[in-house]
Amino acid sequence: MSQILRFHLNGNPAEVMAGEAETLLDTLREGLGLTSPKCGCNRGDCGACTVILNGNAVKSCTVLALTVEGKSVWTVDGLVDGERAGEPEGGESPAPRSLSGHKLHPVQTAFHEYGAPQCGYCTPGMVMAAVAFLDRNPSPTEEEVKDALSGNLCRCGGYKKYVQAVMAAARGEFDPLPERSGRNV
Amino acid sequence: MREYEYHAPLSLERLFELAEAEGMEVRFLAGGTDLMPRISAERNQIPRDRKPPMRIIYLGGLGLDEVTDDGESVTIGATASLSALLDNGAVRTKLPALHEALREMAGVSVRNTATIGGNIMNASPAADSVPPLLVLGAECLLRSAAGERRVALSEFFTGPGKTVARPGELLVSVTVKPGRGGSAFRKLGRRKAETLSVVNAAACVELRDGLCESVRIAVGSAAPVVVRCTGAEQALVGKKIDENSVREAGALVVKALSPIDDIRSSAWYRARVAPTMVARALLAAAERKRG
Structure with a gap:
């Protein structure tokens, strides 16, 4: 059996059929085709499925999909700048873009520039944990960043660069951090 | 496959109607961090036995997440998230x-997402919120269609995953009277974050003229339920809380424990490390009282 689930996904209204015992992760991936949240452990340990729910980073495999009725969910897919960034300027290393040619969030740029992702499987979760954290605390200490990412496992062991990259994004080493842009709704 | 039902009642009256369901397993859902992985694991397996349908009742629409402080006691709503309580x-x-x-x-x-009520009702012997609540003298408020009752947390757990709550009875809130004691908690996990306790310990100490007037000690993850260590408590009364006295008291802690081997640790190690965790919690609690 399923029920209709209505919520806000990346700032837009979304409507989907969700099973009564289905996780938010399954609804996002199977029902809505958004495969950026990854399924690592499916038991709340690894953080690969982290999304932002009403402004807070949560593990979407521990959230029953139907409980997000009326709430707001953000995934990596919602982070890109609304406008297309245009053709990459030439030069040695043009600013990284999303596959669709959009400008990236400073956290994504920092991950790219610092070479933080290795296999990349934990990366969408890391991005969302970092963005939710910086939305709340835009000038953190390194210890605070480690704490914010402590729920995200990286089997490649790339923790150090992730932490360095989040610090760099917070310092504004790339683009300045955008306003919280309604993710806290 | 097993059938599931989902309901999100907006009032307790409706909730208690839904909780009476013949031939169904009724589960209350708060944050979901314990229940959802269990359901997902169940759904990913070929069922061996035919299980009755599960009725999932979501508690998020009931406004049970408030924290109130009347000066003498602090009452924490069962669905308050751990993050909200930290803040x-x-x-x-x-x-x-x-x-x-x-x-x-x-x-x-x-x-x-995780809630304090979920941590209590999941009734894990390793639940980290339970030793502190126990030494702080917490009391649980249970409600059902038949009325409400208060149960001391020390009487609440009957075994791993088991509590005195009857089917259809809902944990509404937990009330703590902090008193004038200093309290502290120490946890030993296999890593720093995102881990279950190997052993955890909490202590609450009241001092008079620098001597221990009363003390409560609780140890988790070392018996079928979180336990109070009354022998060690009695040994400390009237003494100064220092390195020597907490070491002596720590040695008595083991008598209250019945640790087991599991994936996180061995019984042998738990019995040896519990006194140390208790000693650290005691010193920190006494320090907090002085400061």
């Missing part, structure tokens, strides 16, 4: 042992 002024200043435990529970993204 709560009353919890931080009046219930330091609980605050320390919350800080070491899982990681941010689990704390954002």
